[in-house]
Amino acid sequence: MKVRFIAAAGALAAATALTACGGSSSGSDAAGGPEKLTVWIMKDSVSDAYLARFKKDFEQQHKDTALDIQIQEWDGIGEKVTAALASKDAPDVIEVGNTQVAQYAASGGVTDLGGKVGELKGEDWLPGLAEPGKVDGKQYGIPWYAANRVVIYNKDLFTKAGITGPPKTRDEWLQITGKLNKGTRQGIYLPGQNWYTLAGFIWEDGGELAEESGGTWKGTLDSPEALSGMDFYRSLQALGKGPKDSDEAKPPQADVFAKGDVAQIISVPGGAKIVEQANPALAGKLGFFPIPGRTAGKPGATFTGGSDLIVPAASAHQDAAYQVVKALAGEKWQTDLARTMSYVPNRTSLAKVIENNEGTAAMAAAAAQGRATPNSPQWAAVEASNPIKQYMTAVLTGSDPKKAAKDASESIGKTLNS
Incomplete structure (x- = not known):
């Protein structure tokens, strides 16, 4: 949609x-x-x-x-x-x-x-x-x-943590986010059901949400590549206090970020305007960088x-x-x-x-690696029930990733073939 x-x-x-x-x-x-x-x-x-x-x-x-x-x-x-x-x-x-x-x-x-x-x-x-x-x-x-989406970050919190600039790779991103996650400070606020962000991680690792062959669709969240993308999401999400059972709208992540103790959120750049409206003291203190990829010099898929x-x-x-x-x-x-x-x-x-x-x-740099959801007339129906969100919460709350991914993949395939 x-x-x-x-x-x-x-x-x-x-x-x-x-x-x-x-x-x-x-x-x-x-x-x-x-x-x-x-x-x-x-x-x-x-x-x-x-x-x-x-x-x-x-x-x-x-x-x-x-x-x-x-x-x-x-x-x-x-x-x-x-x-x-x-x-x-x-x-x-x-x-x-x-x-x-x-x-x-x-x-x-x-x-x-x-x-x-x-x-x-x-x-x-x-x-x-x-x-x-x-x-x-x-x-x-x-x-x-x-x-x-890009990463919006609090420049003051980066400076206080001794971080001189945005990360260049996903591994470096995890390292600096871990360094930022200290005491009451969250390294990143990432809700558990931000599935558009997960999609980028899956694509970056070579996976797909679903694939079509011979006129039949199959959900593919249970492929090794897609599971790798979910594992990265889990590692990143753990470096903050984002809820595991809701998305970026509940509560509005801009409001959470505006409190000043969150180092990063993933959002469209215009999200910074909403943050600054909620907390004018942050005006001019927010920076942006593309979601990092696996290798330096190339933003991650988004x-x-x-x-x-x-x-x-x-x-x-x-x-x-x-x-x-x-x-x-x-x-x-x-x-x-x-x-x-x-x-x-x-x-x-x-x-x-x-x-x-x-x-x-930053958004334009990331757009060069941009992707879209599976090209099916039935994809809107998948989003309506959204088994991807349910799958993400299941993994983040301790369920077996492979089983949860298989269940979600079967649901996606059933809907796309209906």
Whole structure:
């Protein structure tokens, strides 16, 4: 599902949305007038000012097109998009969560843009955005923006512990976190059910959450590689006092970190703004680094969330809709988006445009190793029951890791094959 990153919270404009939510309004306002294209953008994805700049520029460049940008609510969006794709009056361009593309593509109502990948510089796309958009060899989703987790750390606590800089490898990360974990101070606050973080550790060790072969899915948390990733998670989680039976929202980890006695949390960079709001004394004292990998010089694998753009097959303006996608995914508006919203651009070569922002630069470095959840229309159902969380708690509370992993893998496979 789409990850609603708080990285953009401080950047969002408070102005009223450009238009109210609504259905498609494709067509022209008057005979001989410009062609009206309906574009659905999710609430809080980007600022109104950004959309206003894009609309003005696009319409100047395409005199025969008028954009009707409609802001959509996240609640209930899955059903709304599915209904739109099945209708004869669909919007022309829709923003969707990167891991939702497979679900929508399964309906048969999304246009394959595979023939445009070269023109869109697809060889430069972030893997974590490009891969979920490609289903059965067809490119339905075009990467728009990305965001992923990094480590936010308290610089004062690092200094007091005699640590001069962020770790370069996972082994070094464990060492310095152990050094930071002293007395009432927590080396890291890592809740037991932060499964997106676990996914990165599993991928880094060569494992997968699930794999498909011959049309059949199999959960793979019980592979040696995936078990190794869980073992690293267990070692890291033990160097703090995070609960073993809840995730980062219960209690909100930003509130825990804001108390000042936690050295590190794993979060999107925008989490630092929430921490500083809770404790202004920490303003300017927080640093960022990518989740370390097994070897120096290469960040660890991490889950990449974000959005793709799709064109419904029912759109009556396929060529014009593609021009909207091409512009939003192109260098000019990717650069504007990254600087406005502190997102990671869809291309690895554009990471330089945010290098002056410490948090976003760390996020961009990690995004190069970004991955997405298994590309199945049924993955949303896995997340709904989430046997991965139950598996993590079982291991952290002393259950046999192999048995717990096997049970969770069987549950994942059953759901994906349902």
